[in-house]
Amino acid sequence: MYVSMKEMLLHAHNNKYAVMAINVVNMEQVKACIESAEEEKSAVILNISPRQMKAHAYPYIMAPMIKNLAERVSVPVALNLDHGVNYEDVVNCINSGYSSVMVDASSFAFEENIRRVQAIVTIAHAKGLSVEAELGHVGLAANADGQNADLYTDVKMAKEFVERTNCDCLAVAIGTAHGSYPKGMIPRLDFQRLKELKDTLNMPLVLHGGSGAGEENIRKVVELGINKINVCTDLMDYTKQVMLDTLQKQPDIQYMELNEAIENGMKDFIKKYMRLIGSSNRYTFEDCKVAELD
Known part of the structure; x- marks a missing residue:
């Protein structure tokens, strides 16, 4: 099923x-x-x-392909623009058939962040798409941004932000960061802040920078109310290693067979992660209903 993020994340939240x-x-x-x-x-x-999107995964290729494959399975699948900063990029994805978009105006002042999110919410909701926003700022691991409490999400501001923007889910900053952490480092997360955010907002919350955060941290944030976890670096690194290992063991492997080996390797990682965050076997219950997009 090809859907927006709204219903699936509400189900995860509940x-x-x-x-x-x-x-x-x-x-x-x-x-x-x-x-x-x-x-x-x-x-x-x-x-x-x-x-x-601009370097390789062009919207006019990816959106129709993902929608086609999603419509062939029984579980909900969403296509989301990640960290859409420019208005033109967000609208392009809406018009290209994405089912959800993220407006990342977290580097702007509070009022400007609200204004930019409000503008996209008006357009996206009219088309049945969901909107993710970010308050606080999830920066770069290389800059140690995750340990800068000044960038963390303020609970009172978050309540006002959600009420004024009507966003469907909120990315919060509690100590994670994008990219790779220094070798051996596991970030320290502000679990108390996360608990307060969840209790105050009572809505789906998003964790960016999930890669490298450590399994114990991931289990804890899910327990405290995170309902969407972004994973990029961990899977990209894992996939690269699968490719290198396969080529080392089978230097004469054909290109198509190499792709198949890489795909199977990715599936091992993804399925293990789904079990870690509790999303496996959630769509076998009769009461789990998700509205499909037209």
């Missing part, structure tokens, strides 16, 4: 689990994600960032 949001740039990744979701009876979100 049933206390998280959905994996995976950055994809090609058919093999898309197939691995959707096949894993079907086999695990889990919802899944496919993310594409503006950089990925």
